[in-house]
Amino acid sequence: MNERMIFAGFGGQGILTAGKLLAECAMAEGREVTFFPSYGSEVRGGTAHCHVVMDDEPISSPLVEEATALLIMNQPSLERFLPALVAGGFVTLNTSMAEVPGKTDGIELLAIPASELANDIGSVRVANMIMLAALNEVRGLVKPGRLHDVLVEKSTGRRERFIPLNEKALQAGRDCARDWMRKRREWLSGDEDEETA
Numbered sequence: 787m788n789e790r791m792i793f794a795g796f797g798g799q800g801i802l803t804a805g806k807l808l809a810e811c812a813m814a815e816g817r818e819v820t821f822f823p824s825y826g827s828e829v830r831g832g833t834a835h836c837h838v839v840m841d842d843e844p845i846s847s848p849l850v851e852e853a854t855a856l857l858i859m860n861q862p863s864l865e866r867f868l869p870a871l872v873a874g875g876f877v878t879l880n881t882s883m884a885e886v887p888g889k890t891d892g893i894e895l896l897a898i899p900a901s902e903l904a905n906d907i908g909s910v911r912v913a914n915m916i917m918l919a920a921l922n923e924v925r926g927l928v929k930p931g932r933l934h935d936v937l938v939e940k941s942t943g944r945r946e947r948f949i950p951l952n953e954k955a956l957q958a959g960r961d962c963a964r965d966w967m968r969k970r971r972e973w974l975s976g977d978e979d980e981e982t983a
Contacts, residue, residue: 787817787842789927790850792867794835795859795880800914804857805836808918811928811936812840820848833863840927855925857917859900860884878921880913896920896966903958912948912955919959924967930960 793805802823809821822837837850855876858864860883871877873892882901898920904913915937922933934956941949 787840787927789838789840789855789925790853791838791840791855791857791921792835792850792853792870793838793857794833794863794867795883795914796862797834799834799859800911801834801857801859802836804914804918805838807933807937807940808922808927809838810940811932814932814936815928817841817928818843818845820845822848822850833860833866835863835867855921857921858884859913859917876921876925878917878924880917882913894970896924896963898959898962900959903962904955907954907958908951909948912951915952915955916959916962919956920963920966921959923960923963930956 793801795801805823806821809819812819818841820839824835837848839845839848839850851870852872853867853870853875854872856867856871857878858867859880864879864884864887868877868887871893875893877893877895879886879895879897880900881897882899886895886897898916900913900916901910903916904910919930919933922928922930934953937952937956938949941952
């Protein structure tokens with residue numbers, strides 16, 4: 787495994803929380819991992835982001851210049867970080883706050899109206915968990931149960947009341963990813979049939 791990921795969105799969308807949670811899950815599974823957050827003025831209204839690198843070998847740098855995957859929560863983040871995605875890379879995009887780019891040749895994109903889904907669940911604050919669970923389901927970063935267990939472990943004090951919402955958000959993200967993967971398999975199978983006909 788070698789995943790170089792950028793998570794990005796508005797400050798307050800839980801970008802750093804999602805990145806840190808994934809890094810802690812990877813550590814719990816014995817993976818090499820780095821988490822590099824962006825703090826400062828950006829977090830108070832601009833584009834907050836973090837870099838997460840996972841590998842089976844020691845990691846030389848925590849900075850991601852060429853990303854294999856993006857988790858994007860809003861339009862400014864999409865415009866800023868999409869150019870950093872390598873050919874064949876993967877994007878999980880919150881289409882509640884960003885438009886699918888007109889040109890997606892050479893990349894894979896999972897579009898999820900995460901903010902709307904989170905609002906339906908009960909709080910827009912869990913949109914980050916929908917996105918993280920979807921990314922994890924498609925890329926196979928850590929065991930799905932690991933995300934849940936570490937999230938619950940970290941949800942102490944006032945955060946404990948959000949556990950049921952986060953559990954629903956994780957399931958919603960997995961469901962979105964599975965539906966996307968099923969449709970992708972059907973599309974690829976159809977292409978292959980046409981080519982061999």
